[in-house]
Amino acid sequence: MNKGYLLAVSLAAATVAFVVIGIVWPVPSAVAYAGRGALLRSSSTPEAAVENLGEDIRTQAWQKAYTGLANRAQFTEPEFVHDLTGYYPSLLTYSTLDKFEVRPLHASGNEAEIELKLQWSTVVGASVSTRNLRVVKNGDRWEPEWPIVKEPIVPPQVIPVNYLRWDVIYRGAGDDWGAQDVEAPHVRIVDMHPVERADGVVILGELLNEDVVPAYVSVTATLLSKNQSPIATEGSFDKISHLLLPKQVTPFLIKFPNVELSEVGSVRMAPLSTLVSASADPVIEIDNEQLHPAPGASLTGQLINQSGQVVNVAHVLGTFYDKSGQVIWIADEYIDRALSPQNPVPFEIHIPEDLARSVSSQRTVIATYSSGGSQ
Amino acid sequence: MSTRMAFLLCGMATVLMQMAFAENGSLRLPKTVEAGNSFSIQSTGSGKATLYIIGPEQVLKRDVQLGETALFPAGSLYNAGHYIVALAAESFTENDSLDVEPLSQPADLSFLARPSRLQVSLQDGITGAVYVFDAYHNLIAEPMPISFELSNPTGTVQKRVVVTRNGAAWTGMDSTAQQGIDKFVARTGGILSTRVVGQVPGDPCGLKMSAREAGKQVQLATDPVRDCNGNAVPDGTIVTFTEAYSGAQSTVDVPLKHGFAEVQMSVHSGAIFSVASGVVLGNQIRWGK
Numbered sequence: 290m291n292k293g294y295l296l297a298v299s300l301a302a303a304t305v306a307f308v309v310i311g312i313v314w315p316v317p318s319a320v321a322y323a324g325r326g327a328l329l330r331s332s333s334t335p336e337a338a339v340e341n342l343g344e345d346i347r348t349q350a351w352q353k354a355y356t357g358l359a360n361r362a363q364f365t366e367p368e369f370v371h372d373l374t375g376y377y378p379s380l381l382t383y384s385t386l387d388k389f390e391v392r393p394l395h396a397s398g399n400e401a402e403i404e405l406k407l408q409w410s411t412v413v414g415a416s417v418s419t420r421n422l423r424v425v426k427n428g429d430r431w432e433p434e435w436p437i438v439k440e441p442i443v444p445p446q447v448i449p450v451n452y453l454r455w456d457v458i459y460r461g462a463g464d465d466w467g468a469q470d471v472e473a474p475h476v477r478i479v480d481m482h483p484v485e486r487a488d489g490v491v492i493l494g495e496l497l498n499e500d501v502v503p504a505y506v507s508v509t510a511t512l513l514s515k516n517q518s519p520i521a522t523e524g525s526f527d528k529i530s531h532l533l534l535p536k537q538v539t540p541f542l543i544k545f546p547n548v549e550l551s552e553v554g555s556v557r558m559a560p561l562s563t564l565v566s567a568s569a570d571p572v573i574e575i576d577n578e579q580l581h582p583a584p585g586a587s588l589t590g591q592l593i594n595q596s597g598q599v600v601n602v603a604h605v606l607g608t609f610y611d612k613s614g615q616v617i618w619i620a621d622e623y624i625d626r627a628l629s630p631q632n633p634v635p636f637e638i639h640i641p642e643d644l645a646r647s648v649s650s651q652r653t654v655i656a657t658y659s660s661g662g663s664q
Numbered sequence: 665m666s667t668r669m670a671f672l673l674c675g676m677a678t679v680l681m682q683m684a685f686a687e688n689g690s691l692r693l694p695k696t697v698e699a700g701n702s703f704s705i706q707s708t709g710s711g712k713a714t715l716y717i718i719g720p721e722q723v724l725k726r727d728v729q730l731g732e733t734a735l736f737p738a739g740s741l742y743n744a745g746h747y748i749v750a751l752a753a754e755s756f757t758e759n760d761s762l763d764v765e766p767l768s769q770p771a772d773l774s775f776l777a778r779p780s781r782l783q784v785s786l787q788d789g790i791t792g793a794v795y796v797f798d799a800y801h802n803l804i805a806e807p808m809p810i811s812f813e814l815s816n817p818t819g820t821v822q823k824r825v826v827v828t829r830n831g832a833a834w835t836g837m838d839s840t841a842q843q844g845i846d847k848f849v850a851r852t853g854g855i856l857s858t859r860v861v862g863q864v865p866g867d868p869c870g871l872k873m874s875a876r877e878a879g880k881q882v883q884l885a886t887d888p889v890r891d892c893n894g895n896a897v898p899d900g901t902i903v904t905f906t907e908a909y910s911g912a913q914s915t916v917d918v919p920l921k922h923g924f925a926e927v928q929m930s931v932h933s934g935a936i937f938s939v940a941s942g943v944v945l946g947n948q949i950r951w952g953k
Contacts, residue, residue: 452919453900469859472781479943497942500781501864501898534919535901536867536942569900569919576930578913595916595927653915 332357335401335424336391338431342422343389343405346373359425359432368439376440377599377627378660384411384625399426403433409625413527413602416625441632448597448630452569455503474504476562479538480616483512485550492543493616495608496560498533503567506533508560510543515554521545528621530606530656532567539654540608542619571596573603573655576633586645591633592624592655600628604656607638612649628657691751691760699764699800702738707731711753719747719764744802766802773797773810775850777859783866784843784893788836790814790861794850795832803831811851812837816863817844839863843895865895871946873905873939878928882951884937885926896923901941909935 332338338357345354355366364372375381387410394402401424409416423434460470481494490512498504508529512520528542571594578590588607594600603624611617620638628634640648692706705715709730717724721743728734730753741747744766751758774795782789792812796804810833815821820840826833837848840863848859869892875884884905889897903925907914909932918925929937931951939946 452921455900469777469780472779499867499942501901502781503900534917535898536944537902537917538942569921572916572918572927574914574916574927574929576914578915579911590914651913654917 332430339403347386360434379627380411380625384409454568474500474562489546490548504533504562505565508541511557513555540619583642583645586640588638594628600657602658608652609648700742706733713753716750720745742800766804767798770796770853771799773857775857777848781862786839789839790837793834805831813849816846841893866891868941881928886924888923903941
């Protein structure tokens, strides 16, 4: 009894002591994460200078980050901030820097080159961007030079747009019992097959809007065992372009984690389509698409917004085919910057290394979102 | 003695039965009534009673004098179905039934036409189903001929006459080769109901594009895009232009505007341009050397 009491008192005293120590003499990282300071150290080395810059960006201490740059005379602070967060509203505008990595590329007595890898947390997941920074010695301090990329600003102008727009009037509550409602768009799965991957079964396929009206689409799949009992049901979520204009095709990918293909007897597919108001604008050109072989297999290209409307978020979906024309993989990437008219924005979609050798051709589609609703 | 006794008992029983009948009353009512028509129910006996008529969605209650005729004016019973008629007096209850039948004259057609939009040239692609109702919205189960007519703006008319079974008739119609808004009419006994069916063009047919130089770019434009029946494919339909050159590729999804699609793409010597819409492939053009 006495021993237990003594132990309890000792633990309580130790806890109080550690709390007091933590408050009075906090470790620098704790201060930084509490938002009352930065995890900074002296810029006595090129790496430290870039780490300090990364920390300022993480805490959104834009002025401090800007004043620490060696080449700040070449651009203004707002231009520096826009370079990081985007000039037009985009995924980056509403993101925060989750973490960053610093990697020295080479160094001399007065100059060094450092790679700064920024990992942003966006609403659709992580977005990674990499900048190579030149770091110069200024007295006893190192100062990074920011490789500014000035986003071209679209000059004020009027761009006439007369693409088709569809609006829908649905039947009303007071309509006659037999009165027709507007017909849901007719969509068709033109390709579908399951494949086994390390983390489970994946359903790959393509969906065609064979109607003359726009469709909001999604696909649900149910895996059935050999005795036709359901194993699992999953949807395509964002691995699909949800808005399909007439005769447009979207790929879809549905993941079933922790399921083996040998357990599957059949697959029940349920495409869903709903009539929605939509616009045929904006038109996005996918330019200079190139397949890069393994290692680091990827599909790269540029998106060019051919319309006058700024596209805030673009979602690139790549469909990869083998020599026989069968879909072997579907991958996607969100573009974290807005697409302003006529300004090319690069994209890079990664392809699994084991499939890269089998890729013979590809097709890319773009889903776009502009502020004010999905387009 | 025994024979005399038997006659006496029989006579008493008859008198008692007649007395009871006269006191309890009995119902005389039609076995069937047309919906909405007037009818009467007669009772015998004397005294007061309450008459209940209980049926689908309707209950009537009437205080009656036994031995008199209760008149029910037109419109009293209008829902078709089987009704229980109960006469309740203080000392007895008597039950009977009657059927209310729909009027023979149709007054309303519920016409379901599906789909409201479909591609041209589809056999039995349009379905029409009719339910015939009388003025009180009772389903008329008696067979009657329904005339279905599908007419398109060019004047082509498809006609079918189908006799109803259990109040319903249905038919299938072909969509015509011509796009447009068709009128689908169902008619019987001077009553008609109209629906519209949009016939829309099918997949593009013979998709063809041409290319010409436009400064540092090449201007690609399709011919007017039509389906295999010559209908213009509607604006907004996506046409995909693809340029393949030295291991790279560029693609643009362009909606049709004023019947054709056009786009400007970068020029690459030896590039192959192709065009497609949905699952339909068009021609290819090799540019330069």
